[in-house]
Amino acid sequence: xxxxxxxxxxxxxxxxxxxxxxxxxxxxxxxxxxxxxxxxxxxxxxxxxxxxxxxxxxxxxxxxxxxxxxxxxxxxxxxxxxxxxxxxxxxxxxxxxxxxxxxxxxxxxxxxxxxxxxxxxxxxxxxxxxxxxxxxxxxxxxxxxxxxxxxxxxxxxxxxxxxxxxxxxxxxxxxxxxxxxxxxxxxxxxxxxxxxxxxxxxxxxxxxxxxxxxxxxxxxxxxxxxxxxxxxxxxxxxxxxxxxxxxxxxxxxxxxxxxxxxxxxxxxxxxxxxx
Amino acid sequence: xxxxxxxxxxxxxxxxxxxxxxxxxxxxxxxxxxxxxxxxxxxxxxxxxxxxxxxxxxxxxxxxxxxxxxxxxxxxxxxxxxxxxxxxxxxxxxxxxxxxxxxxxxxxxxxxxxxxxxxxxxxxxxxxxxxxxxxxxxxxxxxxxxxxxxxxxxxxxxxxxx
Numbered sequence: 001x002x003x004x005x006x007x008x009x010x011x012x013x014x015x016x017x018x019x020x021x022x023x024x025x026x027x028x029x030x031x032x033x034x035x036x037x038x039x040x041x042x043x044x045x046x047x048x049x050x051x052x053x054x055x056x057x058x059x060x061x062x063x064x065x066x067x068x069x070x071x072x073x074x075x076x077x078x079x080x081x082x083x084x085x086x087x088x089x090x091x092x093x094x095x096x097x098x099x100x101x102x103x104x105x106x107x108x109x110x111x112x113x114x115x116x117x118x119x120x121x122x123x124x125x126x127x128x129x130x131x132x133x134x135x136x137x138x139x140x141x142x143x144x145x146x147x148x149x150x151x152x153x154x155x156x157x158x159x160x161x162x163x164x165x166x167x168x169x170x171x172x173x174x175x176x177x178x179x180x181x182x183x184x185x186x187x188x189x190x191x192x193x194x195x196x197x198x199x200x201x202x203x204x205x206x207x208x209x210x211x212x213x214x215x216x217x218x219x220x221x222x223x224x225x226x227x228x229x230x231x232x233x234x235x236x237x238x239x240x241x242x243x244x245x246x247x248x249x250x251x252x253x254x255x256x257x258x259x260x261x262x263x264x265x266x267x268x269x270x271x272x273x274x275x
Numbered sequence: 276x277x278x279x280x281x282x283x284x285x286x287x288x289x290x291x292x293x294x295x296x297x298x299x300x301x302x303x304x305x306x307x308x309x310x311x312x313x314x315x316x317x318x319x320x321x322x323x324x325x326x327x328x329x330x331x332x333x334x335x336x337x338x339x340x341x342x343x344x345x346x347x348x349x350x351x352x353x354x355x356x357x358x359x360x361x362x363x364x365x366x367x368x369x370x371x372x373x374x375x376x377x378x379x380x381x382x383x384x385x386x387x388x389x390x391x392x393x394x395x396x397x398x399x400x401x402x403x404x405x406x407x408x409x410x411x412x413x414x415x416x417x418x419x420x421x422x423x424x425x426x427x428x429x430x431x432x433x434x435x436x437x
Contacts, residue, residue, distance in 0.1 A: 052326075066411035066421065073413040080326025084355070156357035159325055162358060163436050166412060 007122035007158075008054040037150065039112060039209035042102065045085030045250055046155075051134065052078030054121055069128070070170055077163045084156045104267040108250070108257050116199035117245040117258045120193070125178055125185070129192035131171040136226050137203045137218070139168045144215035151214070154186050160225070172229045179233025180194055193230070194238045201243030210248070257263055257274065277311045279346060283318065284309055286344040293332045294416050297375045300333055304363025307354055316341070316349035321359045324417035324437070361436045365385065376435040377398050397433050399424035409433075 017053035062068025086099035097105075116134055121127045142164055145157035178189040204219040228238050244251065266273060276284075287302045287309070293325050300306055300320070307319040320337060322330045323416040327341035334351060361380035364372075369379035378400045398405050412423040412435065 066413070069415075069421075070413035071412055073417055076326035076328070076417055077324060078326065080322070080324065080330075084325060151356075156359070159322075159355050159358040162360075163324060166435075170412060 015037070028258050032094060032112040036209040036211075037153075037213060038089050040153070040213045041089040041092065042084045043112040043207070043210065044080045045089060045102065046083065046136045047117050047134075048080035050111070050113045050259060051117035051131075052082060053259055054117065054119075055127075057121055058127070062261075067124075073168070074131075074167050075117065079181060081156070081160050086161070088152050088156070097120040100267065100275070104264045108252050108260060110250060111252065111256060111260075112248050112250060113251055113256075114198065114199075114202050115244055116202065118253060118259060119196065119199065123188060125188040125192040127195065128171055128174045128178065129189070129196045131167070131201045132160075132175045132229070133196065133226065134203075135164065135168040135171045136222055136229075137200075138162050138190075138223070140218045140222055141203070141215060142220050144218070148213075150213065152225075160168070175229055176237070179230070179235040189233065193235060197238040197240055198242065198244045201241070202245040202247060205248075209249040223246075279311050279316055281311050282344060283316055283341065283346055283349075286346070287318075288335065290333075290336050290340045291378065293329045293336070295372070295375065295377065297371045298364075298368050300337065302365045302368030302371065304365065304368070304430050305359060306337075314348065316346055318351045320350060320351060324361050327417050329416075330383045342410050359437070361434065364434075372434055373400050376431060377419070378431060380434045381437045397422055399427060399429065400431055401429050402427040416433075 044136075052075045053067060055071045055078070057067060058071040060068065082103065083099045084101040088101045090097045090099060091175075097243060114134070119130060139161070142157045145153055146161055148154040148157065179183040180186070181189075183232055185197055201219075204222070206214065206216060227237055284301065284306075286301050287306050288332070291301045292298050292300060294302055300363060303323070303396040305320050306322060307321045308317075309318050309319075313384075317320075318337065319342070322335060338351055341347070341351075364380065372379045378397050381397065394403050395409050399407050399422075404424055406425045407422050408425055410423055410430070412420045414432050417432055418437070420435045421430065422433050423430045
């Protein structure tokens, strides 16, 4: 287990990593190829669901109306993707569950999303930094997955890639606008990048279940693309290369539990409620 | 095309998009296929944007229309591949969008410009001026961008390329 790296003035330095040493609650057999694929579907679905939920929290709180709408539009796209991945997971699981089951009836340790997507929205610049680093990876990963030998992942990737192209453009433009903006916006954008940087590497540390299914070796291209935007934004890439990980195998920050408490309240309190 | 397939296409041409109620689901290009197989009518639909809330409403409307036309037994399923693209919107669909005040998606070359971040030249659907400006690439629904015309000063929606 990695210890949280101490540094000054980070809003997430106070995260206490939740570590359960007892019972392994992951009931999925990690050995078979079938369940590897299911875990990949859950990993990709959880990324989309949790980041979609975070962006949805901006609804009615955006700095200007257009960006409020942009963030909720991206949230919708991501939640749509989560539905596609969870439908695939449900099919692979074969227990008659639907996509809602995977969103609402699992607990923290069952979630396999990257830690970066569950971090709080913070200020607008923090949200932009999170979105930018994620989008740059998401776009690269989907570009490769669009040629996957697995037909189901391939068709979801091909569908998603078109939308994620817009997401990446939006978040990259905002990094440039804030970075190459006023003294204040530049300072905020640089601070946001510095603070979230520890969470940018997990995407490139493959979990056992994703080996042979998700593309590998994307980090170099990702870094080149990220550097190009950051340099156009007149900002600097943080030097730190020590990275947080754990989300892919269910070891999360304290934030995920709060998200689930809010997101899952209704279906847990009123099971099978319908409109 | 069998008689029931023809009837199904005719009835589906009357099912409107819930958010742009001037264009039918057929014109929008989301009815992928209609095929009669062993007496069962199989209808395949494809989502536009993956998170578009209208997708479920559209599926429900398709089922309702087929039921009303007494075309059962039928099955409606969703297919993802090949992914829906704005080039699947028919010519009549594009014309109806324009008349409704939504600038229809531009050609592939403009699409590529959009994706590489160059400024797009989208004509105003009201005064036809090309002197327009994108306010935000995200608009009132997932499929639209928000533009304004610098000549007639009207804000308008652009059905963005996907």
